[in-house]
Amino acid sequence: MERPLRHPAETSRAHFACFDCRKAFKQRGSSHWDSQVPERTYPCPGCQRPMARLGRHFKVPPQRARRQWLKTELLYRYGERFQSSRSGLGTTCRTLASAVGYLTTPARSTAEVRETLEQIRTSHQQSSDGSRREG
Ligand SMILES: [Zn+2]
Numbered sequence: 001m002e003r004p005l006r007h008p009a010e011t012s013r014a015h016f017a018c019f020d021c022r023k024a025f026k027q028r029g030s031s032h033w034d035s036q037v038p039e040r041t042y043p044c045p046g047c048q049r050p051m052a053r054l055g056r057h058f059k060v061p062p063q064r065a066r067r068q069w070l071k072t073e074l075l076y077r078y079g080e081r082f083q084s085s086r087s088g089l090g091t092t093c094r095t096l097a098s099a100v101g102y103l104t105t106p107a108r109s110t111a112e113v114r115e116t117l118e119q120i121r122t123s124h125q126q127s128s129d130g131s132r133r134e135g
Contacts, residue, residue: 016051018044024060055083
């Protein structure tokens with residue numbers, strides 16, 4: 001009901017996230033209604049690595065919320081781009097554990113998802129400051 005009318009003039013603002021720095025930014029003009037216009041990439045201002053492009057329905061977790069960031073990266077690895085409000089992802093995948101459940105399918109075992117999660121976790125531990133938060 002509240003959906004705007006067809007309104008192609010406005011460019012949508014995508015989020016760009018750095019999973020290493022656990023920061024996300026909105027980049028104006030980063031996406032275009034015209035799919036012929038190629039998507040741009042943006043390096044992270046902190047570490048210069050290319051940031052992940054996420055849709056406008058991505059909710060940026062606080063920087064210290066490591067598990068939420070892990071959850072986001074896990075979903076991203078499996079192709080989620082947070083571009084639809086209808087997916088109900090925020091509710092379905094409120095926690096890291098529920099995201100693992102969400103990603104588990106008949107074709108993809110929980111063990112496989114957990115292994116990917118461990119890979120992500122390990123990749124960040126190398127640059128970690130050593131403080132761990134659970135919960
Ligand atoms: Zn970064």
